Amino acid sequence: MSQHLVVIRGNSGSGRTTLAHDLQLAMGRGTANIGQDHLRRVVLREQDRPNGDNIGLIAHTARYCLDIGYHVIVEGILHSGHYGPELCDLIGQHDGPAHVFYLDTSLEETLRRHAGRPMAAEVGPDRLREWYRERDLLGVTGEIAVDGNLGPQETLRVLRRHIGPVTARPEVPDGLFL
Template identity: 55%
Template sequence: MDGAPHLIVLRGNSASGKTTVATTLQRRLGRGTANIGQDHFRRVVLREHDTPDADNIGLIAHTIRYCTRVGYNVIAEGIFLAEHYREMLGEVLAEHRGPTHVFYLDVPLEETLRRHRTRPLGTEVSAGKLRDWYVQADTLGVPGEIVLDGTADLESTVELICARIGPVPTKTVAAGARFLQVQDRGRRADRGDR
């Protein structure tokens, strides 16, 4: 459907680069692109473990539906373990009236362990725990799902995703309206953007 918002699902194991790719992609796609991170809803908003039938699953589904309904392109990113999230993701993908895209970042265990050591969560979560969480080739098996080489650099990965999804609609707003300006390190353009 021309002009309809896109729904992009970006999945992969812990330390596969999902969050960095999603943040970069959101900036690349421009105004009117929502970045719905599983970790934010699960770990920050609800402070719950990733379990079957956890409350974050419904909250994420509701947020995806809301954002697409009001015209936002949506990037839903997270581990989204297939065993726990397949049904919900399948439903929101099937319901969505615009273009849908599903990407899985396939990163080998040893590379996720190397990356994990370089991030703040690396001091909080042990390498052993990361090994326990790792699920090889945890794809959803939905039509059109694309498995990406998760060892490619950030720019190449984002370029490949952009090429696959094509142009997306952007929200147009009057000057000075509600969107924050993008600056280095996510700072606001001025103190008036609250």
């Protein structure tokens, strides 16, 4: 079985996290969802900065999951300036199918979506404007910029069409999967 590596990037409020969750469910058991925010903000409690510890942790976690037979989704803002070299190495070294998506959402739409999120109380519009990067593509072969105005289900359909069928990871013996 050849594991799929899926990278989903985009600005805050682009729908990446929800999309990664929905894609993980659609791809089935044996799909790991590695979220930048979880590793950076929860596990390490680290600010997003060049050469941050989370950059290597994300790549290491993805490689480990691929090595033990999982399909992997890496999701996050993942600005190309900070994360690009490590992501390009991860993609380039992966022997199986690699799919790279950038959710191309306008600043106005990002601000609109963010206003309705709980995080809006701690991160205001000015901060979001500072974080925003227009069309921050990695420039890897096959990278797809997805229209950020699509709804969640249509965006999921776009990704599923490009990824194609996946083979579920074989079940482990009874009692090991909860």
